[in-house]
Amino acid sequence: MSETFLPELPQELWRAGKLELAHGVQQSLRVIRMATAGLGRYLAEIESRGVKDLYGYGRTASWLADIAGLSVGEAGAVVKRAIALNPSRALDGTEVPAVLPATAAVAAEGLVGDERIDQILEIVKRLPAEISAEDRANAEKILAGLAPSVGPRQLAKAEANLLGLLDPDGKEPKDPEPKEPRREITLE
Template sequence: MSETFLPELPQELWRAGKLELAHGVQQSLRVIRMATAGLGRYLAEVESRGVKDLYGYGRTAAWFADIAGLSVGEAGAVVKRAIALNPSRALDGSEVPAALPATAAVAAEGLVGDERIDQILEILKRLPADTSVEDRANAEKILATLARNAGPRQLADAEANLLALLDPDGDEPKDPEPAEPRREITLERRKDGFWKLTGLLDDETGARTAAALEAYAQPRPVDEFGQADLRMKCERMGDAWVDLLDLAIACPDQPGASGYRTLVNVTIGLEELKSGLGTACLDFVGTMTAREARLAACDCLMLPVVLNAAGEPLDVGRLRRFVTPGQRRALNIRDGGCAFPGCHRKPKNCHAHHIHHWADGGPTDLRNLVLLCGFHHRLIHHGDWEVRMAADGLPEFIPPQYRDPLRHPRRNTLHHA
């Protein structure tokens, strides 16, 4: 604790640069978490000695609620974590080990907050009742190690894997009740360029649609720097619809596309495509920015028609830019999903990104391709992150300086054990 301190705030915070702001938030968060872990050790000791003998209260939570100005429920949650993370003493004075020793070690370093600790506690509660002490301890170590850099979704995925390992039979499946189909869909283009989608679905189809959308509309996991997904649910549902549409269009049996991700013709000037500045014409009915066209052209979500300065077509959808089925299979095996550090998205939800863009002369081969989900594909094109191919032939990512002043390369270790 003594080695970690808050940086001195500038007198006028608005003068601080983005690196100073980011580092201040990160350091403050770690100090808060370490202080919370220290508070937990005090509360665990009070609980071990007996709060009734010490202060005359019936429960530690009631005493702590009074001195902290909290409700008993709020104080109870803090005390519950403290008891789980710290050792106690039995009636004979012997030490009783902590229930979550690995999680306690991570919490003491300031690397995990209350939310992840509570999630680990809940996950361990849901393990099968006949789980051995050794297996339970190993599960806690796995979750604590993962919690250093993981968000809620990644811990939930780990829970599913643990339950599949410890309880492979699962619960008894329930037969769905049949319902009479009734389905209506209306799609119309508004004057402002947006499309309005309305519909009416029967119970079964509605449930299937909701399940599919909910699966893809989950908030993105909190990344290793604690950045959360700030999209509203309606926005996440809209993005989920795009993911499902991409999957349907990429299907080899889909009529008219043969499994290619070609959607529409996009007309754009060569200079705009190279620079990412300006606009492109979308099937002669609307526009998109040149930066969006550059991003989409990575995996050929469109058929580009590139024009020279005089407006003459230079290229109409060069097929060599398409990632071949063989290349895509090799990418799926090599990357195992989105290659961005900490991302859980599977290959079917990913685009093939050109590290050196084809518009700048980059080839379409495995040494120049990497799988990225839609969110991280956009981040690489529009953010300060960089991606490169390491000497061992695997992609690695360079964070912006405000995230890591030394810009250490990072990799995604979730897809390959």
């Protein structure tokens, strides 16, 4: 695993120009995102081995919350992303591929943050169950390729376009059951 360190801050940051400041922010964000991807690999492995056997906790999120000083909700979101981005092993030892392998590659480079990863995960979950695994993988690759350069709105538009291509008819409408006729007797 390659090691990445934060670039040294200038001694007198107040003298830095606007380009140096912007570059420093971008570099720091990238390093943070790469570190988060590395953390996810560790968490996915812990989840695969079983946190109960390793540390005596019922859930990986509870263990992470305790050691990181997070709420269980915050830790749960981190673990959920880690499981989606990294391969794991089934009980019999066979490898289970990652749900979002293309997104994982982009995240490992530090090009996308947690919000875009969560958005892609939600979009992939909303894809119709009837589409093939190949179409699902291609849709995820498209979203992962767009994520570093677009915002949430553009990714949502890409979702609408993908759904239009993959499921042009949309969800099947629910036809309401016809009401039973009301039986009446009128006497005069």
